[in-house]
Amino acid sequence: MKIGVLGTGTVGAAVATKLVEIGHEVRMGARDSGNEKARRWTSGAGRGASQGTFADAASFGDIVFNCTLGTASLDALRAAGAENLRGKVLVDVSNPLDFSKGMPPVLSTLQGDSQGESIQRAFPEVRVVKTLNTVNAQVMGHPERTGGDSDLFLCGNDAEAKSRIRKLLAEMGWKSVIDLGDIRGSRGMEAYLLLWLTLWGALGTADFNVRIIRAGDGLVSASRPALG
């Protein structure tokens, strides 16, 4: 499959690398053509990896991943171009975190809204699927780093788009992906980041994730050390 990845940071590189590893052709997009990080990634990632502008990556991909910073995503997507994204599946991995007032960051969205929804509103002809934003970049392509089976979430308005992304996530190693319904599910998935950030501090590692425990799961707990 041809996949565009917008963003050259930690998240973009982690996602793009995994997608190449599992056999896809991936074009990494940056604001400017010839971006140094994108060129470095391309030469390191090997066969199937290429780079270009946001528009190049968007027009290349049948599926496009938004891995840009949350606060820069709408600008990046406008640069990618609505005409290059039309009808495509856009996987929104971004988190609307505002670090401008120091740590801890706050959500840059208003209550009752989300990044996923604002992208879907701005690009009504794109099929937005929100996923992967609830785990660290290194865990996105390596769920085994958490040391046990955990759950990923996904939401979006288009069932066929979610089904395609669910298959891609399975290729990436995700055994359990919980469908949270339409794109409004982004609100909870993004708000959870505030808990994630606090847990990161409390646990001292980003190699963690949540697992939903409910009756009938057949979960057996062995020798679990005390946390916190």
Added chain:
Amino acid sequence: MKIGVLGTGTVGAAVATKLVEIGHEVRMGARDSGNEKARRWTSGAGRGASQGTFADAASFGDIVFNCTLGTASLDALRAAGAENLRGKVLVDVSNPLDFSKGMPPVLSTLQGDSQGESIQRAFPEVRVVKTLNTVNAQVMGHPERTGGDSDLFLCGNDAEAKSRIRKLLAEMGWKSVIDLGDIRGSRGMEAYLLLWLTLWGALGTADFNVRIIRAGDGLVSASRPALG
């Protein structure tokens, strides 16, 4: 131990019932003395159960649980009286959910703030501990309802207060409680409610909770059915 429980709704009744069951003296507080729900609870809960106003319950308890609706909590605590709460441990179970614009509810707090923090600011001489707000009322006193070990969170500025509440939570059946640091941890714990509500809809049950999966946990997964 003498414990005051503010609030006569589902959460107040579930918490107060569990606390009586494990041997504590519990006074349920309502806006008005002789509140019908509080009287019904008292007659059903048996020995150790009593009821009165918010102020009665606050002055009775060495520990006080805030189980009122999030949007009504500051009013309820003012009615309970700063003089009755001074120096005490206040366990804030409330969630700042605003249902006034329909479903799904939104958080009534501003980005960068939380209910836990606003209560601590309004009552600086009270030692606020936020916990239990991340699970359904029926799960609060019966973590086994989720069918497997899961994690509870706790935060607050006072270490001794958190230590006391940790012991009480262990009596209530919670084997793992993760300390998220000072009261600002409330932001993530409350924001998570938006994810919780979406999961409730997706799973079709409120008998669930999260477990934090991280390397070294020794978690063994048996036959787990597919979710979502």
